[in-house]
Amino acid sequence: MLKKFDQSAASSKIPSQSATPPISxxxxxxxxxxxxxxxxxxxxxxxxxxxxxxxxxxxxLMRYLKWLEYDVKVFNVGQLRRSRARQRALTSGQRESHTxxxxxxxxxEATRLRDKLAEDSLDMLIQWLKDGGNVxxxxxxxxxxxxxxxxxxxxxxxxxxxxxxxxxxxxxxxIIAANVALKVSSGDPDYKDxxxxxxxxxxxxxxxxxxxxxxxxxxxxxxxxxIINVGDRVVMNHIRGYLQSRIAFYLMNLHLKPRSIFMSRxxxxxxxxxxxxxxxxxxxxxxxxxxxxxxxxIKNNIGDAPLTVWTSTLQRTIQSAQYLPYPKLTWKSLxxxxxxxxxxxxxxxxxxxxxxxxxxxxEDKFNYRYRGGESYRDVVVRLEPVIMELERQExxxxxxxxxxxxxxxxxxxNFKQADLPYIKIPLHTVIKLTPKAYGCDEERxxxxxxxxxxxxxxxKAPAPKPLREATPMTSRRHYYAEEETExxxxxx
Ligand SMILES: O=P(O)(O)OC[C@H]1O[C@@](CO)(OP(=O)(O)O)[C@@H](O)[C@@H]1O
Numbered sequence: 001m002l003k004k005f006d007q008s009a010a011s012s013k014i015p016s017q018s019a020t021p022p023i024s025x026x027x028x029x030x031x032x033x034x035x036x037x038x039x040x041x042x043x044x045x046x047x048x049x050x051x052x053x054x055x056x057x058x059x060x061l062m063r064y065l066k067w068l069e070y071d072v073k074v075f076n077v078g079q080l081r082r083s084r085a086r087q088r089a090l091t092s093g094q095r096e097s098h099t100x101x102x103x104x105x106x107x108x109e110a111t112r113l114r115d116k117l118a119e120d121s122l123d124m125l126i127q128w129l130k131d132g133g134n135v136x137x138x139x140x141x142x143x144x145x146x147x148x149x150x151x152x153x154x155x156x157x158x159x160x161x162x163x164x165x166x167x168x169x170x171x172x173x174x175i176i177a178a179n180v181a182l183k184v185s186s187g188d189p190d191y192k193d194x195x196x197x198x199x200x201x202x203x204x205x206x207x208x209x210x211x212x213x214x215x216x217x218x219x220x221x222x223x224x225x226x227i228i229n230v231g232d233r234v235v236m237n238h239i240r241g242y243l244q245s246r247i248a249f250y251l252m253n254l255h256l257k258p259r260s261i262f263m264s265r266x267x268x269x270x271x272x273x274x275x276x277x278x279x280x281x282x283x284x285x286x287x288x289x290x291x292x293x294x295x296x297x298i299k300n301n302i303g304d305a306p307l308t309v310w311t312s313t314l315q316r317t318i319q320s321a322q323y324l325p326y327p328k329l330t331w332k333s334l335x336x337x338x339x340x341x342x343x344x345x346x347x348x349x350x351x352x353x354x355x356x357x358x359x360x361x362x363e364d365k366f367n368y369r370y371r372g373g374e375s376y377r378d379v380v381v382r383l384e385p386v387i388m389e390l391e392r393q394e395x396x397x398x399x400x401x402x403x404x405x406x407x408x409x410x411x412x413x414n415f416k417q418a419d420l421p422y423i424k425i426p427l428h429t430v431i432k433l434t435p436k437a438y439g440c441d442e443e444r445x446x447x448x449x450x451x452x453x454x455x456x457x458x459x460k461a462p463a464p465k466p467l468r469e470a471t472p473m474t475s476r477r478h479y480y481a482e483e484e485t486e487x488x489x490x491x492x
Contacts, residue, residue: 040070040243041129043122043155045138047148047167049214050207051179053230054168057251058139059438061166064250064387067380067411070134070243075125077140081117082189098190100205105213118147122154129161135243143214152222164244165224166251167217172229175256180204230256253391261390261412262298262307262397263405263431266316267291268451271344272427275452278336278343283319289449290428291320297430297445298324298397307395310334310386317399324397333382336401340373347456362459365421376421380407387411397430402454405431412440422458427451 044061046054058074065072085096102110118140125136142148148165155163170176184191184199191199217224223244226235231254239248267287271279283291298307307326311317312334321328342350342357351358354371361368369375383404390396390408398408402425410420412433425431428451434441 040134041158041161042135042243042247043125043129043138043151043161043163044135044247045122045142045148045151045163045165046140047142047165047217047224048169049141049143049210050203051176051183052168052170053175053179053256054141054166055139056179056438057166057168057227057230057254058137060254061247061250062135062137063411063414065135065247066414067387068384069377069380069417071132072135072137073125073128073133074137074139075121075128077118077121077138078190080121080124081114084117097193100202100209103206103209105209115147115150118142119150119154122151126154126158126161130158135247141210143210145215145219148217148219148222162241162244163223164239164247165217165222167224167226168230169216169226169228170230175229180207225251227251227254230254250388250391253388255392257394259394259396259435260302261433261435262301262395263408263425263433264294264320264397264399264429265402265405265425265427266314266320266399267294267449268427269316272452272454275346275348275454276344277347277350278339280314280316282315286428286450287316287320290447290451292323293447293449294320294430295323295325297447301430301432301445302395305395307397308393309397309399311399312336312401312404314401317401321399326397331386333386334398334400334404337376337379337403338370338373340370342370342373365458366417376403376407377417379403383407383411409433413442414439422455424455426453426455 044058046058048054055074055076058076062072062074081098085098089095101107103114105111118138121140122138125138129136138151142151142165152163155161170179180200180203183203184196188199191202194202217226221238223238223240224236225239225248226233228234231252234248234252236248239245267283267290269279269281269287270284271277271281272287273284309321309324309326309328311321311328311330313330313332314335317334318330339345342354345353347358357368357371366376369378386408398405400408403421405425406420406423409415409423409425409431412435415423426446428449429444429446432443432445434443
C-alpha cells in the first residue's frame with residue numbers, strides 16, 4: 001500500500017514499487033522516509049535438538065529478510081540464559097555452570113528456569129514486534145508439545161500476530177559432528193572453562209538429555225515447516241500468505257554442500273576508460289587482457305570442480321566470459337543499474353546537467369532513483385530471484401557490474417543499506433566467497449592488469465542544497481597503484 005507521493009517533485013526519490021511486499025513511504029522534503037512494512041507480524045519459533053542448525057537457519061533467514069528490508073531480529077534463548085547468569089554472578093560473586101545436568105528434564109528447578117527464560121524471551125520478542133518489528137525469530141529448542149502450546153497461546157493474545165514453527169531435523173552424522181565441533185571450538189561461553197574434549201562430552205550429554213523428551217511436531221492445525229538435513233526434504237503445513245510463503249520458499253532452497261561463489265566485474269570497458277556510466281560498451285584493451293587471463297585464475301583456484309558462469313545480457317560481461325570453458329547462463333536481472341536519462345554520461349556531466357539529482361544521490365544513494373531509471377533499492381528487489389537461485393546452486397562465477405555485485409556482496413556480508421552503494425568492487429579482481437556456518441569467508445585475487453578506478457567515495461559532509469552553483473566533483477578514475485585500501489565494515 002503506497003501512500004500518495006509527489007512524483008513531479010521527486011522523480012529521483014520514488015521508492016521501489018515492484019514485486020516486493022506492500023510498503024508505505026512518505027517523502028519528507030529532500031529525504032525519503034524508511035519504508036514501513038508494519039503490517040507483517042510473524043513469530044518464527046525454531047524446534048529441534050541442539051546441534052541441528054537452528055541458529056544457522058535463523059541467521060540465514062534473518063539476513064535474507066533484512067536484505068529484503070523487513071525488520072527482523074533473532075531472540076536466542078541461550079544468549080539470554082548466559083547474560084542473566086552473568087548478571088547474577090556479578091551480584092552473588094558466584095559463577096554458575098550450565099553443564100548437561102542443567103538441561104536434564106529430571107532437574108525440576110532447572111526445567112522451570114529454562115521454561116521461564118523461553119517465556120521471557122518470547123515476551124521480549126512480542127514487545128519488539130509491537131514496537132515495529134516484522135519477523136521475530138525465537139531461537140530455542142521448543143522441543144515439546146507443551147512448550148509449543150504455550151508459544152501458540154501467547155502469540156494468539158496479540159491481534160494479527162501469527163506463528164510458524166521451524167523444525168530442523170537432522171540425522172546426517174557429518175552435519176551433526178560439524179555443528180558439535182563448531183559449538184565446542186567457537187569459544188562458546190558455556191564451555192570456556194573446559195578442555196575441548198570435556199566440552200564435547202558434555203555437549204553430547206546435553207543432546208541426549210533433550211532427546212529423552214523430544215517430540216517432533218505432530219500437532220494438527222499449526223503452521224510449520226520441517227526442514228530435514230538442511231533442505232534435503234521439506235514438509236510444510238498451513239503456510240499462508242505472502243511473507244510466510246516467502247520464508248518457506250527460501251528455507252526450501254538452502255543447502256549445506258561446500259561450495260564457493262566467485263564474483264568479478266567485467267574487464268575494464270571503453271566507457272569505464274571514458275568515465276561514462278551505463279551503456280553497452282565493449283571492453284578496452286586492458287579489459288580484453290583480463291578476459292584472456294580469467295580462465296587461468298579460475299582454473300588455479302577450483303581445479304576440475306564443476307562451475308557455472310553467470311553474466312548479464314550486456315556485451316562487456318559476455319565478452320569477459322568468452323574464454324571461460326564452463327556452462328554459461330545470461331541473466332537480464334544481472335544487468336547494471338539503469339541510469340535512465342543519465343545513461344552514457346560522466347559524473348561531471350550529470351552534476352552539470354542535473355545538479356539537484358546529483359546532490360540527492362549523494363545524500364541518499366541507496367534510495368535515489370535515476371530519472372527514468374533505477375535506484376539501488378530497485379536493484380535489490382530485482383536481484384531476489386538471483387539470490388534464491390544462488391542459494392540452490394553450487395560453484396558459481398558471476399561476471400557482473402559494479403552496482404549489481406555490491407548488492408549481491410551486501411547480502412552475503414550483511415551490509416547496511418547506507419553503506420551498500422559504496423562497497424569497493426574494483427575491476428580486474430575476483431572475489432571468492434565461501435559460505436560458512438555463520439557468514440562467509442572471503443578471498444580476493446587481483447590480476448596485475450591496469451584498470452581505471454570507477455569508485456566514487458561517499459562525500460564527507462552532507463551535500464549542500466540547493467546546488468545551483470555546485471562545485472564540480474571529479475570522479476576518481478586512477479590506477480590501483482594510487483588506491484587506498486579502506487573498506488566499509490560489515491555489520492556485526
Ligand atoms: O552507483 P555508482 O557508484 O554510480 O556505480 C554504478 C556505475 O558503475 C558502472 C561504472 O561506472 O558500472 P560498469 O563498470 O558495470 O559499467 C556504471 O555503469 C554504473 O552506473
